Amino acid sequence: MIRYLAPLMLFASPVAAQSVSLPGGCEAYVTVQKRGCTVSTLFRCEADPEGHQRRMDFNEDGLTYAGMIDFETRWIESFYAEGAYTDRLAPNPVDPASFSDLIETGYDDWDFGTISDPFAETVYRGYDRLTGVVVVVDGVTLEQTEFDVVAYDTNGNELWQTVGNEFIHRDWRTFLSGTRTITTPTEVFETDGRPVEFAFPGEDGFQSSEPRYDCGVMLSKGGTP
Numbered sequence: 203m204i205r206y207l208a209p210l211m212l213f214a215s216p217v218a219a220q221s222v223s224l225p226g227g228c229e230a231y232v233t234v235q236k237r238g239c240t241v242s243t244l245f246r247c248e249a250d251p252e253g254h255q256r257r258m259d260f261n262e263d264g265l266t267y268a269g270m271i272d273f274e275t276r277w278i279e280s281f282y283a284e285g286a287y288t289d290r291l292a293p294n295p296v297d298p299a300s301f302s303d304l305i306e307t308g309y310d311d312w313d314f315g316t317i318s319d320p321f322a323e324t325v326y327r328g329y330d331r332l333t334g335v336v337v338v339v340d341g342v343t344l345e346q347t348e349f350d351v352v353a354y355d356t357n358g359n360e361l362w363q364t365v366g367n368e369f370i371h372r373d374w375r376t377f378l379s380g381t382r383t384i385t386t387p388t389e390v391f392e393t394d395g396r397p398v399e400f401a402f403p404g405e406d407g408f409q410s411s412e413p414r415y416d417c418g419v420m421l422s423k424g425g426t427p
Contacts, residue, residue: 222258222409233408235399236379239417243409244376260411275301275377277316289316292323305372308332325354340400344369344378362386
């Protein structure tokens with residue numbers, strides 16, 4: 203699965219171009235302009251297992267994140283450009299995430315781990331819950347979620363906790379970021395990555411690597427799950 207990360211980074215660099223160009227066999231279906239000076243392109247690649255999809259995020263300086271999820275929105279692979287490391291889903295999760303459970307029952311809890319070269323295994327425990335709130339953003343209907351996740355190291359020590367609200371799109375089978383509060387042993391900070399605009403194939407801004415909102419201002423710290 204890691205085979206696509208290097209090509210995607212090469213083809214997607216905004217230093218060379220203002221649009222995201224994907225390798226052969228990959229096709230984007232939407233670009234999302236978000237708060238917090240981030241723009242994301244969601245796409246699928248023929249060589250990936252059925253139901254998998256990918257996302258790339260950009261800020262003013264370029265690529266920040268490239269990730270892949272499966273049909274149940276499990277974090278199969280996540281590349282973080284700032285630290286130049288990749289997380290992969292650990293085998294045999296205690297309770298894997300299930301997008302199907304969330305949309306069928308309104309609630310999904312989970313307990314799983316990811317493995318990366320510099321940080322060994324990180325365990326995530328938490329839940330997603332549909333709040334019943336439906337919003338329309340730039341003509342796209344989204345459902346709001348509430349979530350709470352705590353990350354632990356392999357010794358069971360708490361690393362951080364995040365609570366907040368996100369959004370889902372049922373047909374796309376994906377989460378879209380929202381607002382969150384992150385608590386670490388030393389600080390508490392907030393992020394706002396709510397979607398503002400959507401661009402589809404043939405529309406202005408589709409596959410853009412240039413974020414439009416909240417850029418050039420002091421922003422809170424943030425991360426990409």
